Amino acid sequence: MRYLLVEDNRELAEAVIARLLLDGHAADHAATLAEARDWLSVADYDLMLLDVMLPDGDGRQFLTEHRATRDLPVIVLTARSQISDRVDTLDLGADDYLTKPFDFAELEARCRAVLRRRSGPSRNEIRLGEALFDPGAGTIDYGNTTLGLRNRELRLLEVFARHKGQILSKSQLIDRLFSQDAEISENAIEVYVGRLRRKLEPAGVRIETVRGIGYRLTTE
Amino acid sequence: MRYLLVEDNRELAEAVIARLLLDGHAADHAATLAEARDWLSVADYDLMLLDVMLPDGDGRQFLTEHRATRDLPVIVLTARSQISDRVDTLDLGADDYLTKPFDFAELEARCRAVLRRRSGPSRNEIRLGEALFDPGAGTIDYGNTTLGLRNRELRLLEVFARHKGQILSKSQLIDRLFSQDAEISENAIEVYVGRLRRKLEPAGVRIETVRGIGYRLTTE
DNA sequence: GCCAAGCTGACATCTGCCTGACACGGGGCG
DNA sequence: CGCCCCGTGTCAGGCAGATGTCAGCTTGGC
Known part of the structure; x- marks a missing residue:
């Protein structure tokens, strides 16, 4: 927070x-x-x-x-x-x-x-284009399918969703996802972005690469 | 509660x-x-x-x-x-x-x-998919069978039912089920979830594990 | 065409979860 | 009074899903 x-x-x-x-x-x-x-x-x-x-x-x-x-x-x-x-x-x-x-x-x-x-109970779902992301439930709904995310993917998407359109650097993302003393390579972020993309693609949510700077979430 | x-x-x-x-x-x-x-x-x-x-x-x-x-x-x-x-x-x-x-x-x-x-709706029973859960009586009806729950299972299911679809962490669940000074291991929750699952499976009610975060109740 | 940055399939690992077994205590019953 | 049963929580062992790294490949910029 x-x-x-x-x-x-x-x-x-x-x-x-x-x-x-x-x-x-x-x-x-x-x-x-x-x-x-x-x-x-x-x-x-x-x-x-x-x-x-x-x-x-x-x-x-x-x-x-x-x-x-x-x-x-x-x-x-x-x-x-x-x-x-x-x-x-x-x-x-x-x-x-x-x-x-x-x-x-x-x-x-x-x-x-x-x-x-x-x-809390007021269900804060986040609209991402056609899709509806519910961080509390850890799910994304689009069309008539519901897809579940796992721990890391979930927290990563949460960060992106709360900063829709903003560019987030890999080091910023590491700071948000991992505890201070964890030694994590930036490649881990690349991997997770990749995994998220694969799941979000069909939902019409895109994570764009901004070469040399970071990533940005956009919706169509 | x-x-x-x-x-x-x-x-x-x-x-x-x-x-x-x-x-x-x-x-x-x-x-x-x-x-x-x-x-x-x-x-x-x-x-x-x-x-x-x-x-x-x-x-x-x-x-x-x-x-x-x-x-x-x-x-x-x-x-x-x-x-x-x-x-x-x-x-x-x-x-x-x-x-x-x-x-x-x-x-x-x-x-x-x-x-x-x-x-919300002032019903005494809570609909869980095909099944009907009555927290007051501590019973679940589905098809033509009625199945009884024990005390702890009952309270646990009550919490899940009030937050259908939401992910609840083990510590959240402990907070709901045990008093402040009770020293309870998170394993207790795992055990109770397991016991609940065994009973709810045939009723079409599922408690999914979200590794690293908690559990989520879903109905089919 | 070269280099750096980014992507991705495969993999070892680890840790979080599950489960059977058990110990404990209280209440009911003989 | 003692016995047993039931509900409860702990424990240890085992399993497997999630995770992060690596290596090799692709892409983009100059």
Whole structure:
């Protein structure tokens, strides 16, 4: 999972980032709303943690604005004195709120809860051209056939599907699929892309090679 | 199914927990609101049973607060004298209420009702291909035979049936079947899946293995 | 035409899964 | 009270499917 933390208190921010990294997540930090906008325009996050009191503006306005354009879950961080605003906050489109100070166990639990709620029973299938990819079930449906994927193929396709159209390098893919200390050759990715292609071809899903750079998933 | 019981009367609590365990469910017990918050932050429940009179605060406030952030069904337990509050309670977001003293049969019935209501069509039986699964009775009918399941098998199948087609990891299944402090090896799940398979095979219900991830229930 | 990057069939390996056997405990029955 | 049976969870051995590497081949770019 990839997090964006928007928080101007440097000390707190560092602690949170450290903890998220420790848990094996990717995490970026923005100290201002302007920075946050920058990050959001270049990367693709799973969850945003947003402090509402920031030097260059009110986080809540940012929230409405943000909600209008994206569907990225947000957990709002507020000081205890602002609790009364919580209903407003939730109305503005936050998925949850957390009052400072909080402990990390609680933060993690909330994150998990939000991510689960988002991706849980609401069946998040991903449309890939004619085909329908269901990561939770590990299947792809097209026409009237259902085809099953195995572990690695599944996770690889998941990465591609969440970054449809973007070019992903082999090293990026290795980072997403394998644990840090695993020593894996880039050839492994080539092999898996090949296996995926063979299965996805009939479904009209293509993984294009961008020579020297990486791969890109396209649908017809 | 996994329950959280929030109740300060130790005797009653123990009896309820014992009964839930006996039924093959997972159940944790909190005697205070603080404890309840702890449990909620570490585990993932299907249903909460909440007494409103607790030593460290009013359960109803807890309920509102809780409702703002989570989507976990709640059955409130109240003393007979507090019946008049029941409308309030339901307004606050409880799914049902139960007046003490209650008997266990009623408790179970209410729990089933709430869970059923939550998970879609309010049928008591679940269709699995050709077969008809009745979680209440613990039986499966197909063709003209009825076959009985044991406790654990029953609960396991119940979880699978509620997430038909989805891949469930062994640790997820353990979470659903066993309480937090139970130390259970993943092999137990393998064994139960095996036993279930043997019984369900003739009924046309399959539990597929997805190596490295988990299991998936499918019907033909 | 040459080189680097990418593709792919074949293979050894390993680890995740399955299963028969068993030990344990509780409840019912004699 | 003791016996037995049933439900449950663990264990060890064995199997095989999934996985990653390799070597040789193909493709694309210059």
